[in-house]
Structures are given as C-alpha cells and as structure tokens.
Amino acid sequence: MGYMKPEPSASDVMRRKTRRFVILALAVAALAFLAIAAGGINDNLVYYWTPTDLRAAGNKAYGATIRLGGMVSTGSIRHRPGTTGVEFDVKDAGAVVHVKSSGVPPQMFRDNIGVVVEGTMTRGGSFESHRLMVSHNNQYQAPKAGHPTNGKELEKLMRSTEGL
Amino acid sequence: MIATAALGRLLILGALLVSTAGALLGFASGAKRSDEGLRWSKRLAYAFGALMLLATLVMEHALLTHDFSVSYVAHVGSRSVPVWVTIVSLWSSLEGSILFWGLVLGIYIAAATRFSSRGNEESMPYAIGTWLACGAFFSFLIAGPANPFLTISPAPLDGPGPNPLLQNHVLMVAHPPLLYLGYVGMTIPFGFAVAALLRGKIGPTLIRAMRNSLLLSWIFLSIAIMLGGWWAYEVLGWGGYWAWDPVENASLLPWLTATAALHSAMVMQRRGVLKGWTLTLVQASFLLTVLGTFMTRSGVFNSVHSFTQSAIGPTILVFLAAVLIGSVTLLALRIDTLENDGRIDAPVSREGTFLINNLLLVLFTFTVLVGTVFPLVVEAVNGKQMSVGRPYFDSMVVPLGVALLFLLGIGPALPWGRAAREDIRRALLPPIVGGAALTVLGVVFGARNPWTIVTLFAGGYALQVTIVQLAKLRHSRRSVGAYVIHLGVAIAVVAIAISSTMRVQREVVLQQGQSATIGAYTVTFTGTEERSEPHRTSSIARIGVTKNGRAVTTLEPRMNHYEMMREPIGTPDVHSTIGGDLYISIASLEPNRAGLLLIVTPLVSWIWLAVLMMAAGGVIALVRLPRMTPLPALRREGSGEGLAV
Numbered sequence A: 001m002g003y004m005k006p007e008p009s010a011s012d013v014m015r016r017k018t019r020r021f022v023i024l025a026l027a028v029a030a031l032a033f034l035a036i037a038a039g040g041i042n043d044n045l046v047y048y049w050t051p052t053d054l055r056a057a058g059n060k061a062y063g064a065t066i067r068l069g070g071m072v073s074t075g076s077i078r079h080r081p082g083t084t085g086v087e088f089d090v091k092d093a094g095a096v097v098h099v100k101s102s103g104v105p106p107q108m109f110r111d112n113i114g115v116v117v118e119g120t121m122t123r124g125g126s127f128e129s130h131r132l133m134v135s136h137n138n139q140y141q142a143p144k145a146g147h148p149t150n151g152k153e154l155e156k157l158m159r160s161t162e163g164l
Numbered sequence B: 001m002i003a004t005a006a007l008g009r010l011l012i013l014g015a016l017l018v019s020t021a022g023a024l025l026g027f028a029s030g031a032k033r034s035d036e037g038l039r040w041s042k043r044l045a046y047a048f049g050a051l052m053l054l055a056t057l058v059m060e061h062a063l064l065t066h067d068f069s070v071s072y073v074a075h076v077g078s079r080s081v082p083v084w085v086t087i088v089s090l091w092s093s094l095e096g097s098i099l100f101w102g103l104v105l106g107i108y109i110a111a112a113t114r115f116s117s118r119g120n121e122e123s124m125p126y127a128i129g130t131w132l133a134c135g136a137f138f139s140f141l142i143a144g145p146a147n148p149f150l151t152i153s154p155a156p157l158d159g160p161g162p163n164p165l166l167q168n169h170v171l172m173v174a175h176p177p178l179l180y181l182g183y184v185g186m187t188i189p190f191g192f193a194v195a196a197l198l199r200g201k202i203g204p205t206l207i208r209a210m211r212n213s214l215l216l217s218w219i220f221l222s223i224a225i226m227l228g229g230w231w232a233y234e235v236l237g238w239g240g241y242w243a244w245d246p247v248e249n250a251s252l253l254p255w256l257t258a259t260a261a262l263h264s265a266m267v268m269q270r271r272g273v274l275k276g277w278t279l280t281l282v283q284a285s286f287l288l289t290v291l292g293t294f295m296t297r298s299g300v301f302n303s304v305h306s307f308t309q310s311a312i313g314p315t316i317l318v319f320l321a322a323v324l325i326g327s328v329t330l331l332a333l334r335i336d337t338l339e340n341d342g343r344i345d346a347p348v349s350r351e352g353t354f355l356i357n358n359l360l361l362v363l364f365t366f367t368v369l370v371g372t373v374f375p376l377v378v379e380a381v382n383g384k385q386m387s388v389g390r391p392y393f394d395s396m397v398v399p400l401g402v403a404l405l406f407l408l409g410i411g412p413a414l415p416w417g418r419a420a421r422e423d424i425r426r427a428l429l430p431p432i433v434g435g436a437a438l439t440v441l442g443v444v445f446g447a448r449n450p451w452t453i454v455t456l457f458a459g460g461y462a463l464q465v466t467i468v469q470l471a472k473l474r475h476s477r478r479s480v481g482a483y484v485i486h487l488g489v490a491i492a493v494v495a496i497a498i499s500s501t502m503r504v505q506r507e508v509v510l511q512q513g514q515s516a517t518i519g520a521y522t523v524t525f526t527g528t529e530e531r532s533e534p535h536r537t538s539s540i541a542r543i544g545v546t547k548n549g550r551a552v553t554t555l556e557p558r559m560n561h562y563e564m565m566r567e568p569i570g571t572p573d574v575h576s577t578i579g580g581d582l583y584i585s586i587a588s589l590e591p592n593r594a595g596l597l598l599i600v601t602p603l604v605s606w607i608w609l610a611v612l613m614m615a616a617g618g619v620i621a622l623v624r625l626p627r628m629t630p631l632p633a634l635r636r637e638g639s640g641e642g643l644a645v
Helices: A010-043 A051-061 A151-160 B004-032 B035-064 B071-076 B083-091 B094-115 B124-143 B171-185 B187-199 B204-236 B246-271 B275-297 B312-337 B350-382 B390-413 B421-428 B431-444 B450-471 B477-501 B604-622
Strands: A045-049 A065-072 A086-091 A096-101 A114-121 A126-134 B386-388 B504-511 B515-518 B521-533 B536-547 B550-555 B558-562 B569-571 B573-576 B580-590 B593-602
Touching: A010 A045, A010 B350, A010 B390, A045 A051, A051 A065, A051 A096, A065 A096, A065 A126, A086 A126, A096 A114, B004 B035, B004 B094, B004 B124, B004 B187, B035 B071, B035 B083, B035 B094, B035 B124, B071 B094, B083 B094, B083 B171, B094 B124, B094 B171, B094 B187, B094 B275, B124 B187, B124 B312, B171 B187, B171 B204, B171 B246, B171 B275, B187 B204, B187 B275, B187 B312, B204 B246, B204 B275, B204 B604, B246 B275, B246 B350, B275 B312, B275 B350, B350 B386, B350 B390, B390 B421, B390 B431, B390 B450, B390 B477, B431 B450, B450 B477, B477 B593, B477 B604, B504 B515, B504 B521, B515 B593, B521 B550, B521 B580, B521 B593, B536 B580, B536 B593, B550 B573, B558 B580, B569 B580, B580 B604
Parallel strands: A045 A065, A096 A126
Antiparallel strands: A045 B386, A065 A086, A065 A114, A086 A096, A114 A126, B504 B593, B515 B521, B521 B536, B536 B550, B536 B558, B558 B569, B573 B580, B580 B593
16 A cells, blocks of 8 residues: 655645745845834944044044043143033043033042043034043053053053943 | 951962862762752852851951952051941952852852752752852852962052042942842852753752742842932932943842742743743853853953952853853753643733843843943954944833833733633723823823823823722732832832933032022022041032922032042932932032033932832742731632733
8 A cells, every 4th residue: 555645734834835935924024123223223322432532533533432541631721610520631642632522520530630521522622521530440550641642552541431 | 467458368269178178079069969068068168158247348358457468458458447437348440359259159059058948858958059159159259369368568558448439328338248148149040040950850849949049139130220310310420220231230230130020930830831931041141141241341341340460350250251152051961851731822911021121121132231241342342442323222221121121011911821812801901991091190290201201101001000009919929029129120210211211311510509400490500518527528519499488498409539549529419209309410610600510300309219129029929927817718829910920
C-alpha cells in the first residue's frame, strides 16, 4: 500500500498565511520604530565640544545642543544686570567663546577654572547656557593657572561632569 | 603569620579553582546524567559561596583594622571617617565592589543550589555549571585585573577615604547592595534558562524555579532603581530623580526585560506557548546586567559610579561577547526542541494583552538601549564625544509608558481564553468611571499637560480594575501579590507624570533676612552656620519656611567640604509632605548672601512609596506564607482568575 502524504488542510494554509502576515507586520513595525528612534536621537544629540571645535563647526554650531568645555578667561566674569546669571569667556588653546549663563553660578566658579556649559550658540555670537558645571571629580586635575588647555585635558574635564 | 593581603589572594585563587572545576563538572555530569557528578557540583557550588564569604570577611577585617598594607584599604580607607563609612567602603570603589559582587554571586549560587534542586535534578547540573562559569569569571576579575588584595609595602599610615560624594548620604549604605542583589540575581534564572535549552525541556518545577529567582532579583532591582533615584534627588541638588543618565539606564534595562519575562512566563505556564521567547527574555535580562556592569564599571561613562579608568573594561567586554554569542547560538540550535503544547485562541484575551505588554516592554528596552549605547558607538568609530539628550528619551518613552499603563488596566479585566463579546464589554466599560474621576481630580489640581491628563485617565482606569480584582478575595496568594505590584505601578506612573510636569522652580539670590516665595511657601534666609565633623566641615544656610503665613519648618541646605576634595559638595534639604516637596539647594553661599535653587514638586514621595509597594507585592507573591485560614475552595492550579498561580 502506497503511503500518501496528507494534503495540507485549509486551516493549516490559513494559519501559515496568518503567520507570514504577522511576521511581515512585525518587521514593518520594527523598521518604522527604528526610523522614529533614529530621528529622535538625531534631533536630540548633545555635542561635546571645545571652543576650537565650536569655531571649526561654523554654521553647524547654531541650534545644536552643545556641551562646551574650557577655561574661564581671567577677568572676563560679569554679573548680568537684573538677573542671577553671569557672562564670561571660555577659552582653550585655539579659540574663545563668549558665554551668557542663566542661573546662579556654583560656589567654586571663578577665573581660570575648568567649566562645562550646556546650551546653544546664537547668531548674535554668544553661547546661551542654561547649565554651568564646575568639575566635581577629584580625579580631575585642573590645569595650572593660565596654562592653555589642550583637547585631551578638556575631554577629561567634560567626562568628569557626565552623570552629574 | 600570613599577611592579610596574601590570605585574601589565596581565598580568591581557591574560589577560581573551585568554580572552574564546578563549571566543567556541572556541564559534563549534565551531559552524562551522572548523579555522582551532580553531588560534587553541588559541593563545589557551596565551597565557592563559602570562599567568597571568607574573602569578603578578610577584606572587611582589613578595612576595620585600617590595615593599609592591603591595596584596597590604602585606596579607600581612612582613619578619620565614621565606622559605617568604613564598612560600606567595601563597595565604594572598583576592586571592592567586584569582590562584593563575587560575595553576592556566591550566596545566590549556594542558596539556589540548596533550594531549587528538588524536582529539577536533570536541569541542576547545567544550571550549576552556568552559575559557576560566571563565578569563575568574577573570581578571575578579582584575582587579576581588579585585585583588591595586593600588598603595599611600606604600608601608608592613612588613606584618603572613599569618594566624598558617596560618603555624603546614608542612602549609600542601601543602594549599591540592593542593586547588586538585583543585578547578580539575574544569573540564577539565566542558569535555569541555559539548562532548559540544553535539556530541550522546561517543565512546571523548572518554570517555578526560574520565575521565583527572576521575581526575587526583580524585587531587589525595583528597590535599587528607586533608591538610586531617591539618592540623586537627595544628594545631587538639581531637584530631579531621573536624568536618563547611562548608569540609570543600565539599571532600568534588565528591569524592563525581567518584567516582560515575568509576564510571558505566566503565559508559558498557563497556555504552554512562548517557551523560547521567555527564555530569550531571561537571557536578555542577564546580558543587560553584564552590559550595565560594563558601562558603569569600565569608565566608558564617567560618573559617580565609574570610579577610575580601569583595566576591567575590556575583560568584561570579552565576557559580554562570549555570553551573547553563547546565548544566541544556544537559542538558535535548541529553540526548536521546546515544543509548544498549546496555542493562543483569541487576541482579545488576558494572554493577548500579555503579548502586547511584551511587545511594548521590548520596544521600551530597545529605545533606552539605543539612546544609551549610541554615543559609545559613535565615539568608538570616530572618537567624537556626544550624548543623547533627555528629550529623546522623554518623547519616546512617555507614549510607551502610557500604553503600558492602559494595558495594566485592560489585561486583568479580561478573562483568559475566548470570551463572549458581551462579557468583554461588561469588563472594560465600568473602569472608565475610575479613569474619568482621576482625570477630573488632576485637572482640578491644575494638570494641563496633555500627556499628564492621558496618564491620569489610564492610571484611574488601571487603579479601579486592580482594586476591584483585589477586593475579590478568592485569589491565590500569588495573584494578590501581583495585584499589589500593579497598584504600586499605577501609583508610581501617575506620580511620575505629575511630579515631572507640574513642578515649579526658581533661582534666587537672598541677602540675610530677605525672603522669596514659591508656590504656597515663603522662604527666608536667616543666616549661615559652620559645623565641623571629623571627616568634613559644612557651611549651612538656615532657611525659615512658612506656608500661607504659618511657620512650618527650618531647612538647612549645606555645602560639605571634604579634606581630600577641591570642590565642596552641596547637599539640598527637603521638606516632604504627602502633597509634595519643597526642595532647596545651594548654588553659592557667602556669610550673608545665598544663591538658592527653590523647587516645589508635587507627589514625589508617592514614587518611593509606590515602589516599596511593588516590592511588597513581589514578596507576597514569592514567600510561601503558612496559610492562616483555609481557602473556601481549593482551586486546581491554572483555573483561578488571578493574574498568576
């Protein structure tokens, strides 16, 4: 007696079709989600830049959220009249950026100290910051006073304020 | 007499030896089904636990006796810090924390070997083998790249003490151990999952062992995440509890997949489906704890958690890669051996909502994971530093969270299996009353943000469903626990929505005697005070607080100066009430002038309490309480209406 392979029943075919449809739907949903996530990340990146990086970025600097790390130039600190904020210059070995910061500056804020400010560059030529951080990390050694800072040191400085 | 450091090294080498032998023996005796092999694997598992315990005791002894010839003590010890700080110094820096990790792992392995063996004799060798393989890896870390027991000669007379930011608050005692209990605990269900795949079979006793161990670490992880947020709130001074910081995300990721796994395990238990999927989630939870360890301990993200740049990063990365490749290979080769013995009949059913729950939790995990890892990948590729800003996480996660909250209301209202349309309507319509009530209440109190209002509705809906279910007292103990967890989740999500969208913040500079108002509060800067303790000196701003004209309290935010620190560390002070918190932190302080950050946040304390409620629910579901009163009718397992059996 010959063995006959049973024909797939109608419900089996249906089930397989449903399964294929579900897999396809999930794949489309995953792709859509991926696209949304990628767009979301792209719109919300925070760049860690030195004044030199910021100048080098040119027009790209406007509008992006930036964490700018550098040294406070000696004698540049002014209180912003009518507010609790301050303005000052942040410099590294290659460039200087004028920063307008809102909010009360932290206790340790003074001339010649490493700072990280978060905010955006305006077309008016100054950096509007809503967050002013002085390194809290005891591992971080401040560069000697007046010593022009290089990229490596600033990288360390910016890292030291992550997670605060 | 043998030196303390050498004794510690000896114990760790012993642990390395025992765990390596036990791992090999475990897998071998699993393949050969050897009873004798299983017996010896168990002994080696206990021996590993004992050696880790001894090594930790040796380290604590060295810390307490200020034996600075031991490298770790020289690194974090100090004669001038209080005893409690000395004790918890064990987990205040890299080497000690890895040793502590080994201790927790040892205890877990010994306990799981002792309490999960019955009924799982065929799986245990593989499980013990997997656990001890992890044990061997951590023994290797302690013996090699992160050795806390190096000898320092000549021994220094005193040490710098632990990181001041960590000495600054007593929550430091509780947060790290609980996080470790949660993180390391994921090793145990992972071992069971590997065993199930290697055997090609997962039966009721193994499911129970896996779920219980998963639930246990989920409980610890929940509390740890909450304490981490609370600590950030009480110590860091910016007035928030969650910043989507990589280290915070690292603790959240395995929690999300574990939550998904706890739910899919229920479907597996009831309907005989989703076996491979559940095991995948359990493995993912363990992998994410290893990834989290890599991110927090290797120095790729600098924060209060990452201590110094260390050599253990690459080692952990190799371990992560090995576990990942092993898990994926195992799943690919063995997943077909797990036969589904049931199916899901109707999409609109309890199990249907479990599927959506799993999908949403996985998307949630994926969102957070991508946002966290992306900057690392970019930096590895082109060396540019960047991070992903908070708006990304908020905008992605809020809709997912609200959808999950809705599901938390809909799921338990629906019955298992196929249900008549009329029954479904009767189950889903009444809770709309609860949703509407909470929404109205919120709007009356000033909620305007659309997402907050949607959250309030979903929260009210879920609360009504959960409370109605809890009121039906015929549930099994496990379901009561599950509903208590749900109650906590609903309260927590609503409190998070309210506290993050309805907080008011002001920065002021006050001269002595001057006042400022925020919300219903008036704060007056009455003066400063200096206070010195052995390990620090504090400058305190005294702030009188009145509410609607009545004096309520005096707050004392302070700046703490530690001897070994260049910068002072601010500690905010908080006036907590059931309705909300007044939070004051110092930006700058001079004798008669204070720059202050004032924040009024509604319902913050509810978050901490709600998470404790979740943990309590987990404990109720986990602990086998002696039955006080006989249940009206003994139900066959799997026939109750509860969330779980």
